[in-house]
Amino acid sequence: MRRRRRIQAGLTVLVLVLGTSGFAGWRWWHNRAPYGPEVLALTATLELVDNEGAAAALGAEPAPHADVGDQLVLGRVSWRPPAELRRGATFWIVVLDKRTQLKPTVFGLASPRQDAVSMGSHGYLQKAADRYPWLRGIAGQEVDGVWTTSGTSIHVTTPDATPVTFVGIFPDARRQPAEPLIATAPVAVSDLLVAFVYMGPDGQLYWAHRLLG
Incomplete structure (x- = not known):
């Protein structure tokens, strides 16, 4: 009887070990980027332009229209579509004023x-802020104890949307x-600063790559 109990206890521990290692393996795969920024051969440009x-x-x-005192910034981000795709993964193109860490609020966008x-934001992007100072x-930022996001970033849902032209x-x-x-x-x-962020289908952060600034 005692031997049987010892065998049962041993089997229970083995199942727990296998279950834990299996979960750890799944988690590693789930959060592993299928490729790095070097695969995409990313490039970016920025310049000031007028309304025309x-x-x-x-x-x-x-295109957004600049009144007196406003400024327009034209940017282009291009990449090489990867051979390996992960369904539901998305890209974000981020423009930040390094002096204030604030984002523009309106973009005009063009893509194949x-x-x-589209323009937008998401709480998942906080993971990028936590990993990359x-x-x-x-x-976004905290104002009077309330977290708010007023600026926007550029959301890209398919890897063949390159190049993306934007005017902020x-x-x-x-x-x-x-x-x-x-x-x-x-x-x-x-x-x-212009950055390119790669996120997985469940909001997991794969990586962020600084393109300019």
Whole structure:
């Protein structure tokens, strides 16, 4: 009887060990990036443009309009579509003013897959801020004890949406609150950071890559 109990206890421990190792293996696979940024051969450019330049760059897509004191920044991010795809994974293109860690609020967007690009934000992006200190403004900021996100990033849902052309507007700081929640003008290209973030289908952060700034 005692021998049988010892065998049963041993089998229970073995099952627990196998279950724990199996979960650890699944978790490792689940959070492992299928490829790194080097596979995508990422490139990015930024320049200041006027209203005419913004409209020309976006073609048939609507462009934000700059009034006196506002500034428009034209950017392009391109990559090589990967051979290996993970269903439900997405890219984020992030623009931050390094001086304030604030994001622009409005973008005009153009892509060969227009249906796959949009403006937005998500709480999952806080994982990027936690892992990469230079992205600490990506998910918003705390104001009077309340967490808020006023700026936006660019969400890309398919890897063949390359290149993405965008025009961000930076409104005149004189027309904003004393402590604005969005990136404002005057701004120089050298003030801006552009990053590319790769996230899994369950919001797991694979990696973030700094492209400019």
